[in-house]
Amino acid sequence: KQEVTQIPAALSVPEGENLVLNCSFTDSAIYNLQWFRQDPGKGLTSLLLIQSSQREQTSGRLNASLDKSSGRSTLYIAASQPGDSATYLCAVNSGGGADGLTFGKGTHLIIQP
Amino acid sequence: NAGVTQTPKFQVLKTGQSMTLQCAQDMNHEYMSWYRQDPGMGLRLIHYSVGAGITDQGEVPNGYNVSRSTTEDFPLRLLSAAPSQTSVYFCASSNTPGGPYETQYFGPGTRLLVL
Numbered sequence: 001k002q003e004v005t006q007i008p009a010a011l012s013v014p015e016g017e018n019l020v021l022n023c024s025f026t027d028s029a030i031y032n033l034q035w036f037r038q039d040p041g042k043g044l045t046s047l048l049l050i051q052s053s054q055r056e057q058t059s060g061r062l063n064a065s066l067d068k069s070s071g072r073s074t075l076y077i078a079a080s081q082p083g084d085s086a087t088y089l090c091a092v093n094s095g096g097g098a099d100g101l102t103f104g105k106g107t108h109l110i111i112q113p
Numbered sequence: 114n115a116g117v118t119q120t121p122k123f124q125v126l127k128t129g130q131s132m133t134l135q136c137a138q139d140m141n142h143e144y145m146s147w148y149r150q151d152p153g154m155g156l157r158l159i160h161y162s163v164g165a166g167i168t169d170q171g172e173v174p175n176g177y178n179v180s181r182s183t184t185e186d187f188p189l190r191l192l193s194a195a196p197s198q199t200s201v202y203f204c205a206s207s208n209t210p211g212g213p214y215e216t217q218y219f220g221p222g223t224r225l226l227v228l
Contacts, residue, residue: 089155
């Protein structure tokens with residue numbers, strides 16, 4: 001059974017810093033990996049999706065990488081802003097069906113003004 | 114374009130009561146799914162549908178029923194609510210019929226408290 005782990009569970013950094021969030025998964029046979037953002041009391045917003053054949057995806061100040069063979073992904077946030085404060089979730093698609101997406105427990109990020 | 118909508122936003126039930134959580138999407142997506150989010154557990158798949166008339170079980174289906182009579186709607190029914198079903202429920206949809214192979218769009222969630 002696929003398991004997804006996110007480290008750290010919580011992170012607090014000053015505004016302007018570059019930071020990296022980590023995601024690891026136990027089964028490398030995946031179709032894709034998605035990074036989501038969740039604000040308190042809100043739903044999930046998709047940030048980036050990386051297909052298994054891709055190494056990285058970029059959107060604005062966000063860059064996500066994927067190393068399928070080692071079961072790892074990172075989300076890099078450049079020049080962090082207070083508005084980036086949220087919980088970031090990593091989710092792996094191992095083949096649809098009853099597997100759906102397997103989620104990590106998230107990294108709670110606080111950017112200090 | 115409203116995306117994925119869920120009603121109600123919040124609900125309190127007594128043990129044994131039944132209710133239906135509504136989910137609708139206006140993107141003509143074939144694949145729809147329901148997840149529950151519990152503290153310290155992450156999101157877990159309850160049921161999913163790959164198209165109208167087709168539904169199947171996810172990781173934690175017990176106590177829940179679903180149906181998919183139209184492409185737009187995917188309601189989740191709690192037959193006899195239990196305190197263990199206290200959670201936040203999210204509905205999601207995506208553009209590919211076979212599964213979540215593309216970007217997943219999530220609704221705002223329904224917070225359910227079972228007393």
